[in-house]
Amino acid sequence: MDNKLIDLQGISKSYGKNLILNNLDLYIKENEFLTLLGPSGCGKTTTLRIIGGFESPDSGKVIFDNQDITDLPPNKRHLNTIFQKYALFTHMTIAENIAFGLKIAKKSKTYIDDKIKYALKLVNLDGFENRMADSLSGGQQQRIAIARAIVNEPKVLLLDEPLGALDLKLRQDMQYELIRLKNELGITFIYVTHDQEEALTMSDTIVVMNQGYIQQMGTPEMIYNEPENAFVADFIGDSNIIASTMIEDEVVEILGAKFKCVDKGFGNNTPVDVVIRPEDVELVEPQMGTIQGLVTHLIFKGVHYEMEVEANGFKWLVQSTKLVPVGTRVGIVVDPFNIQIMNKPESEDEEAVTLDE
Amino acid sequence: MNKAQKRNALLSGPYIFWIVLFIIIPLLFVFYYGFTDGNGHFTMDNILSIAKPEYYKALVLSLVLAVISTLICLLIAYPLALILRNTKISKKNFIIFVFILPMWMNFLLRTYAWQAILDINGVLDSFLAMFGLPSANIINTPAAIVLGMVYDFLPFMVLPIHNVLVKIDDNTINAARDLGANYFQTLRKVIIPLSYAGISSGIIMVFVPSLTTFVISDILGGGKLLLIGNIVENKVKADNLNLGAGLSLILMIFIVINMVVSMKMDSGIEEDAMLPTDKSSKVGGK
Numbered sequence: 137m138d139n140k141l142i143d144l145q146g147i148s149k150s151y152g153k154n155l156i157l158n159n160l161d162l163y164i165k166e167n168e169f170l171t172l173l174g175p176s177g178c179g180k181t182t183t184l185r186i187i188g189g190f191e192s193p194d195s196g197k198v199i200f201d202n203q204d205i206t207d208l209p210p211n212k213r214h215l216n217t218i219f220q221k222y223a224l225f226t227h228m229t230i231a232e233n234i235a236f237g238l239k240i241a242k243k244s245k246t247y248i249d250d251k252i253k254y255a256l257k258l259v260n261l262d263g264f265e266n267r268m269a270d271s272l273s274g275g276q277q278q279r280i281a282i283a284r285a286i287v288n289e290p291k292v293l294l295l296d297e298p299l300g301a302l303d304l305k306l307r308q309d310m311q312y313e314l315i316r317l318k319n320e321l322g323i324t325f326i327y328v329t330h331d332q333e334e335a336l337t338m339s340d341t342i343v344v345m346n347q348g349y350i351q352q353m354g355t356p357e358m359i360y361n362e363p364e365n366a367f368v369a370d371f372i373g374d375s376n377i378i379a380s381t382m383i384e385d386e387v388v389e390i391l392g393a394k395f396k397c398v399d400k401g402f403g404n405n406t407p408v409d410v411v412i413r414p415e416d417v418e419l420v421e422p423q424m425g426t427i428q429g430l431v432t433h434l435i436f437k438g439v440h441y442e443m444e445v446e447a448n449g450f451k452w453l454v455q456s457t458k459l460v461p462v463g464t465r466v467g468i469v470v471d472p473f474n475i476q477i478m479n480k481p482e483s484e485d486e487e488a489v490t491l492d493e
Numbered sequence: 494m495n496k497a498q499k500r501n502a503l504l505s506g507p508y509i510f511w512i513v514l515f516i517i518i519p520l521l522f523v524f525y526y527g528f529t530d531g532n533g534h535f536t537m538d539n540i541l542s543i544a545k546p547e548y549y550k551a552l553v554l555s556l557v558l559a560v561i562s563t564l565i566c567l568l569i570a571y572p573l574a575l576i577l578r579n580t581k582i583s584k585k586n587f588i589i590f591v592f593i594l595p596m597w598m599n600f601l602l603r604t605y606a607w608q609a610i611l612d613i614n615g616v617l618d619s620f621l622a623m624f625g626l627p628s629a630n631i632i633n634t635p636a637a638i639v640l641g642m643v644y645d646f647l648p649f650m651v652l653p654i655h656n657v658l659v660k661i662d663d664n665t666i667n668a669a670r671d672l673g674a675n676y677f678q679t680l681r682k683v684i685i686p687l688s689y690a691g692i693s694s695g696i697i698m699v700f701v702p703s704l705t706t707f708v709i710s711d712i713l714g715g716g717k718l719l720l721i722g723n724i725v726e727n728k729v730k731a732d733n734l735n736l737g738a739g740l741s742l743i744l745m746i747f748i749v750i751n752m753v754v755s756m757k758m759d760s761g762i763e764e765d766a767m768l769p770t771d772k773s774s775k776v777g778g779k
Contacts, residue, residue, distance in 0.1 A: 190667050210670040217671045223664035227686045236682070237672035281668075288672065 140199075141166040141324055142187060142292065147196035149182055156182045157193070158348040164292075164326060169318055171327045171335040174345035175371070180328045181296060183345075187326065188217045188294050201291070211240075215292035216285035220300050222277040224269035230256075230280055231265040237288040255283035258317065275306045282317065292324040299334065311337050332372045336360060344368050365478050369411040376417070376452055380410040380477075388477060391448035393427040397475040409478045414455040416474035419445070425467015434462050526738035539739020548724055548740065555721040556747065558635055559703035562642035563650075566699045567692065569643070570650035574691075575684075577651075578658040596648055604641055604712045611637055611713065633715035641709040646702055650695035657691030658684070693755035700751050705744060 142164040149157040157179045164170050172180035185191040186198060189210035198206045205213055216237075225233050231252050238248045256262050259279035264272070272280065278298055285293060295314075299307045315338055318325050329335055335342050336356045344351040344359060344367075352364045363369035366377050380390045385400040390410055402408060422428045429447025436442075441459050445452040447468055460466060530536045543549060577585055595603060610616040611632040618628040631637045661684065669679040685692075707722035714720075721744055728737035 188667075188671060190670075209675075210667070211673045211675050217668070219664040219668060221662065221664065223662060223668040225665065225669070225683055225687075227683075227689075236669070236674075240673040240678060284668075284672065 139166045140164070141168075141201060142326075143197075143199040144183070144187070145197040145199065147183070147186060147193045147198070149179075149186065149191065149193050156348055157186075160196070160348070160350065162343065162350065162353075164324060165341075166291075167322060167324055169315075169325045169327065169338055169340045171329060171339040171342050172345060173329060173332060173335040173342050173371075174351075175330055177347075178345040179348040180330075180345050184217075184294050184296055184326060184328045187292075188215065189213050190217075214290055215294060216288055216290040217294040217296065218278070218281050218285055218298045220297045222274075222281045222301075224277055224280060224284070226268070226270045228269065229265065230261075230267050230269060230272075233269055233280060234284045234287055236284065241288070251287040255287045258286070258320065259283045259313075274302050275310065278302065278310065279313075286317075286321060286323075290323065292326060293321075295325060295327045297329055298327075299329075299331075307334070314338060336372070344371060346371075362476055363411055363478065366409045366411070369409075369476070369478070374414050374453055374455070376410075376412045376414065376450075378410045378412070378450055380408055382406040382408045382477060386472070388475065390475075391427060391450050393448065395426055395470060395475060396472040397477060398472050399475075399477040402477060402479070407480055409480060411476040411478060412452075412470055412474060414442070414453040415440070416470060417445075417452055417454045417456075418469045418471075419443075419454060419456060419458075419460055419466045420469055422465045422467045425469055427468050429466060429468060431460050431462050431464045431466060434459070523738045523741055526734045527742045528739075530735055539736050540742060542736060543740060543743045547719075548721070551719045551724050552721045552743065554635070554718070555704055558639055558642065558720070559700050562639045562646065562703045563696055563700045565639065565643050566647050566650040567695065570647060570654055570695060571692075574651055574654040574658050577655050578661075592651070593648065600645060601708065601712075604645065604709055607637075607641055607644065608632065608712050611640075632713065633717055635714075635718060637713040638710050638718065638720075641713045642699075642703045642706065645709065646699040649698035649702075653694035653698065654688060654691040657688045661687050689758050693758045696755045697752055701748055704747060704751075 140163045144160055144162045147157050147160040147162075148155070156177075160179070160183065162183070172183055174180050182191060186193050189205070189208060189212075193206065196206075197204055200213065200215070225236065228236070234252045234255055235248050238251060243251075252265060253262075256264060259282055261276060261279055261283070264276075264280070269277065269280065281298075282293075298314075299310050302310060311334060314325070314327075318338075327335075327338065336359075339356055341353065342356055342359045343353045346367050352359060352368045354362075359368065360372055363372060363375075369375045369377055378390055380388050382388050382399075382402040382405070383394065384404050385402075386397055388395050388397050388399075388408070388410060419425075419431075427447050429445040429452065431443050432446050432451070433444035434441060437455070440455045440457050443454045443456065443460060445454055445466060445468065452468065527539050528535055528537070530538065543552060577588060580588065608615075611629070612618075613628065613630070613632060615632070621628060631640070665687070666679060666683065669683045670676075674682060705722045707720060707726045710718055710720040710723055721740065725737045725740050725744070728734075728740065
């Protein structure tokens with residue numbers, strides 16, 4: 137499990153003057169569900185295409201199973217790709233689509249027939265052998281694309297925003313479907329998406345990318361609860377990101393008020409960024425709060441209410457199941473454990489970009 | 494008739510008028526003349542005269558040259574269209590521009606230019622003489638006619654093929670590579686089958702004018718090599734409309750066969766290529 141199946145070493149890639157990937161190092165362990173997550177143009181798809189062999193890096197190496205495959209064409213690599221718009225062969229039947237790779241590999245007819253049956257069953261589309269590819273719905277086409285890839289028994293499946301073209305309900309169903317497939321097949325999945333919810337739901341490991349750099353790599357819990365910088369905090373879920381000062385270990389001054397926290401080792405009087413998730417902001421009676429503010433907006437979101445509280449010149453985003461009417465004076469408290477301290481970005485590349493999600 | 498149907502009928506009016514006036518009626522005239530003699534009596538003589546050796550030989554020569562020039566066009570056009578497909582847009586426009594440039598000149602002028610190039614002691618011969626090589630002597634041979642056909646009709650093969658090739662998603666090709674196919678397997682199993690519609694349009698658009706041309710054979714064949722088109726032209730010029738029409742009908746049979754075969758090739762694939770513009774031309778009007 138701890139074996140490095142794929143190891144990207146110092147990968148750089150640019151298109152013309154556009155630097156897409158800058159000296160990227162990344163390894164993927166065997167049997168891992170790893171997601172490359174980031175906004176468009178962050179280099180996630182390029183990374184996947186370099187692993188798949190559809191792009192070659194300007195510099196750096198791709199190591200697969202301890203072999204350098206940097207210069208190997210895609211047809212010589214033991215991995216398969218699921219493309220965003222399925223890329224089925226529209227001039228073939230479903231069975232012919234699934235058999236494509238096996239026929240190239242010159243497998244016997246009985247072997248191919250068995251594999252087609254097995255793969256169609258696995259993706260819950262038994263009996264679709266003789267349908268034409270373009271007579272299927274988007275979700276069905278995506279399942280066939282998966283079937284077509286996995287019959288070749290790849291060690292790694294690369295998925296390039298495979299659910300991007302599906303509607304919300306289907307996308308959610310397919311997320312569970314993919315997790316099930318991953319568990320049944322026991323192979324490594326490398327998944328590219330810009331959808332943070334997809335990433336959090338399915339992944340063992342998330343790699344958050346922006347502007348060609350890896351911003352943070354870790355489990356979904358780590359990424360969500362302990363974002364390392366403002367970009368990650370902003371990109372994953374809603375958050376209040378506030379420029380603050382670390383007074384000393386376990387004490388941070390936010391908007392002029394001292395809050396207790398659990399972080400140490402930032403030094404004394406150090407400028408930092410603080411992330412507080414909206415569901416972690418507690419609204420109490422004004423005199424009970426660490427700071428006081430006024431509720432200015434209220435929206436019903438189904439599971440919870442979303443409120444905006446103006447306090448000490450900052451608009452706090454607050455999510456709560458308890459309704460607090462607009463115009464109420466409230467106090468704000470935050471559990472020390474829920475205050476995430478981050479170093480200020482060192483370079484401009486790590487700066488949080490405005491996201492129009 | 495509801496509103497939408499009324500509007501459709503109104504909008505299609507001009508086209509129906511055009512089709513009836515310029516396609517159906519002339520075609521009926523061809524049938525009428527083809528099946529009658531000079532006095533308007535029914536006869537099969539015009540049709541059956543194809544059995545005469547001079548007409549029969551011209552028809553066979555026309556078919557052979559049309560097939561050869563269509564194949565040569567296909568062999569040149571397909572790789573060219575593939576290269577164009579894989580070329581970046583800025584460069585591609587330039588290549589297409591260079592390619593289409595000769596088409597801005599009149600077809601007749603271009604054919605005459607080839608005559609000047611291929612003629613005995615013409616441009617080609619003087620060029621070869623510079624290197625001490627013997628003259629090529631291809632003017633007035635079938636080779637010269639094929640050369641003229643390929644030169645004139647090549648764009649009609651390239652454009653429809655290019656049109657279907659650019660519509661193939663890059664990822665469809667990537668998927669084939671991803672599944673283990675090398676470049677030639679990808680070409681054979683994915684790219685070519687997905688471009689059948691363009692190939693079939695291209696074949697029709699090159700084969701039909703090649704089969705019916707009389708200008709190219711006139712100019713580059715020196716009037717010695719008669720194609721079926723030349724014979725039809727001569728008959729019409731000599732006021733024997735009936736025989737000309739009869740032979741045209743024979744020609745039409747081969748055009749229809751060509752179209753049916755080509756269409757069959759891409760049945761089941763719903764890619765819409767550039768449609769042939771002169772499906773119904775009888776005497777290949779050039």
